[in-house]
Amino acid sequence: MEIQNIESNLSSNAYPGRGIILGRSEDGKNAVIAYFIMGRSENSRNRVFMEDGEGIRTQAFDPDKLSDPSLIIYSPVRVFGGTTIVTNGDQTDTVYEFLEAGKTFESALRTRTFEPDGPNFTPRVSGIVEADGSYRLSILKSANGNPASAQRFFYEYSSPVSGEGHFIHTYQGDGNPLPSFEGEPTLVGISGQIDHFTQKLWENLSEENKVSLFTRFINLKTGLTETRIINKNHD
Numbered sequence: 001m002e003i004q005n006i007e008s009n010l011s012s013n014a015y016p017g018r019g020i021i022l023g024r025s026e027d028g029k030n031a032v033i034a035y036f037i038m039g040r041s042e043n044s045r046n047r048v049f050m051e052d053g054e055g056i057r058t059q060a061f062d063p064d065k066l067s068d069p070s071l072i073i074y075s076p077v078r079v080f081g082g083t084t085i086v087t088n089g090d091q092t093d094t095v096y097e098f099l100e101a102g103k104t105f106e107s108a109l110r111t112r113t114f115e116p117d118g119p120n121f122t123p124r125v126s127g128i129v130e131a132d133g134s135y136r137l138s139i140l141k142s143a144n145g146n147p148a149s150a151q152r153f154f155y156e157y158s159s160p161v162s163g164e165g166h167f168i169h170t171y172q173g174d175g176n177p178l179p180s181f182e183g184e185p186t187l188v189g190i191s192g193q194i195d196h197f198t199q200k201l202w203e204n205l206s207e208e209n210k211v212s213l214f215t216r217f218i219n220l221k222t223g224l225t226e227t228r229i230i231n232k233n234h235d
Contacts, residue, residue, distance in 0.1 A: 036210065
């Protein structure tokens, strides 16, 4: 698989929706995580990321404009022990609860399906990063928009390569209904330290549709983390 330039990938897609990038830094010292959200409606755009313990949660920027909290208010990132969970919905909590009970990422997601937002039936994308930097990704989606058929895909990356990551997102692009992501996660290059990495992602997301971005570098030797959050809405 050819390594794609993440800036070009993002800038050429007006609406990838919500996206997860997991990988390893160019110098091999850090596990790398990125999660972003986009929105087309006023309700979807009326959000910010807020730190919540070791993780983050979404919150309405203007509570008076929040018309429907379902599917948009959740905890995208939670940490259980040495495992960081990142997802595009409340399945974050499902994964956390299963890990807490000694069960697996995969078994947690087998209890879930795509979002009930027909006609889009938005996929649920999820990932976990272990303390050693290995990671897994998943997408739960309908069968070409048919809600009678749920499809679950899981991808495991046990030996990440320095300067490389994998990118999965909800939509192929804009449309009505929105077309679901297709194929396996995209292999992308990861370069620079966290500020450079964060800025290039933010700058290449659609200016009209981007809402919030979270990035984290986890030092594989010490476990120490560096986190950045950018919100389009801010005081």
